[in-house]
Amino acid sequence: xxxxxxxxxxxxxxxxxxxxxxxxxxPVRSRWSPKPEQILILESIFNSGIVNPPKDExxxxxxxxEKFGAVGDANVFYWFQNRRSRSRRRxxxxxxxxxxxxxxxxxxxxxxxxxxxxxxxxSNSESDLGFGSCSNSSPNYFFNDSxxxxxxxxxxxxxxxxxxxxxxxxxx
Amino acid sequence: xxxxxxxxxxxxxxxxxxxxxxxxxxPVRSRWSPKPEQILILESIFNSGIVNPPKDExxxxxxxxEKFGAVGDANVFYWFQNRRSRSRRRxxxxxxxxxxxxxxxxxxxxxxxxxxxxxxxxSNSESDLGFGSCSNSSPNYFFNDSxxxxxxxxxxxxxxxxxxxxxxxxxx
DNA sequence: CTAATATGAATGAAGG
DNA sequence: CCTTCATTCATATTAG
Numbered sequence: 265x266x267x268x269x270x271x272x273x274x275x276x277x278x279x280x281x282x283x284x285x286x287x288x289x290x291p292v293r294s295r296w297s298p299k300p301e302q303i304l305i306l307e308s309i310f311n312s313g314i315v316n317p318p319k320d321e322x323x324x325x326x327x328x329x330e331k332f333g334a335v336g337d338a339n340v341f342y343w344f345q346n347r348r349s350r351s352r353r354r355x356x357x358x359x360x361x362x363x364x365x366x367x368x369x370x371x372x373x374x375x376x377x378x379x380x381x382x383x384x385x386x387s388n389s390e391s392d393l394g395f396g397s398c399s400n401s402s403p404n405y406f407f408n409d410s411x412x413x414x415x416x417x418x419x420x421x422x423x424x425x426x427x428x429x430x431x432x433x434x435x436x
Numbered sequence: 437x438x439x440x441x442x443x444x445x446x447x448x449x450x451x452x453x454x455x456x457x458x459x460x461x462x463p464v465r466s467r468w469s470p471k472p473e474q475i476l477i478l479e480s481i482f483n484s485g486i487v488n489p490p491k492d493e494x495x496x497x498x499x500x501x502e503k504f505g506a507v508g509d510a511n512v513f514y515w516f517q518n519r520r521s522r523s524r525r526r527x528x529x530x531x532x533x534x535x536x537x538x539x540x541x542x543x544x545x546x547x548x549x550x551x552x553x554x555x556x557x558x559s560n561s562e563s564d565l566g567f568g569s570c571s572n573s574s575p576n577y578f579f580n581d582s583x584x585x586x587x588x589x590x591x592x593x594x595x596x597x598x599x600x601x602x603x604x605x606x607x608x
Numbered sequence: 609c610t611a612a613t614a615t616g617a618a619t620g621a622a623g624g
Numbered sequence: 625c626c627t628t629c630a631t632t633c634a635t636a637t638t639a640g
Contacts, residue, residue, distance in 0.1 A: 294631065295620050342621060349626075350619085357510075467616050467635065488628085514617060521630070522615085611640075618633070624626085 296339045301332040306343055315348050468511045473504040478515055487520055 298306065305328055309317070317325060322340050329335040470478065477500060481489070489497060494512050501507040 297620090297632090339620080343619095345625085346620070352625095469616085469636075511616080515615095517628085518616065520628095525630090609640105612638085614635100614637075616633105616635080618631105620631080621629085623628075 299333045302329045310347055317344060471505045474501045482519055
């Protein structure tokens with residue numbers, strides 16, 4: 265198969281500035297491929313408790329991500345939506361596995377369950393439980409960053425202190 | 437796009453000595469490798485017309501496959517998902533090629549894929565289309581099997597019946 | 609050992 | 625929100 269690790273051609277998505285991929289030198293990426301920095305930011309926000317950012321917040325997040333590569337509001341929205349779904353699914357799966365492992369009811373279902381071990385390329389510890397960052401003040405979700413450039417950027421927000429407060433995100 | 441998350445052993449072996457080489461590199465931590473019997477079952481189901489089994493059916497299929505080796509709902513779901521995609525992809529490829537050959541435009545303005553070689557020694561005809569087996573009765577998809585143990589097992593399915601037709605899986 | 613292929617798994621995007 | 629499609633990544637297996 266064709267394996268492309270480094271892609272330096274982000275399709276001008278976002279539906280704003282960038283135009284159609286008329287570049288003949290660009291392998292034209294069909295869909296958006298979030299950069300590591302962008303993923304870091306998105307994960308930070310998600311882990312901060314903002315699992316369902318409102319429209320206002322989504323736009324701001326997009327602005328931040330744009331610094332590291334072309335991205336649109338829709339991409340951000342999709343990302344959070346998929347992230348939420350996957351998180352919930354993961355949680356349910358883990359819960360079901362744990363429960364099944366401890367079941368042993370001995371009624372009629374004698375189906376033994378093998379050890380649950382979902383292999384993960386990256387140690388994805390989904391610990392988004394109990395988000396205490398539910399303050400309707402400044403949405404500075406970053407504090408546990410790890411990237412260099414990302415952190416540098418995160419320390420210099422666009423002077424926008426407008427917070428939309430979002431304990432329970434509700435997009436319309 | 438994981439629908440059901442139920443993964444068991446990463447190596448995908450029923451708990452016996454794996455056929456993995458004596459390499460000291462990763463003997464474990466692999467992806468699920470469906471056993472021939474499992475593949476037979478899955479193919480039978482797929483060819484039976486159940487190309488998109490609902491959740492209930494997926495669980496049941498997983499139970500059947502578990503008899504032949506560790507497998508999770510997710511694996512079954514992935515299998516069907518990939519099967520569908522690949523079938524469609526295959527058809528589109530062939531169709532495109534045929535159309536291109538019949539067009540006789542004399543201009544190769546059509547650019548598809550990057551490096552998709554289509555020099556296949558055998559005609560990869562899935563011939564799985566136009567399945568008129570659209571009856572919402574018992575889901576006894578097996579009838580044209582060839583395996584020994586598999587067939588033996590297939591003749592003793594669980595008393596669970598009432599599946600979702602399989603014509604058009606639409607649940608939500 | 610390296611290249612190519614087959615296939616399971618992950619993710620972005622879209623529909624309902 | 626949940627399900628589904630299409631694309632891509634990663635790895636196992638096979639060919640050279």
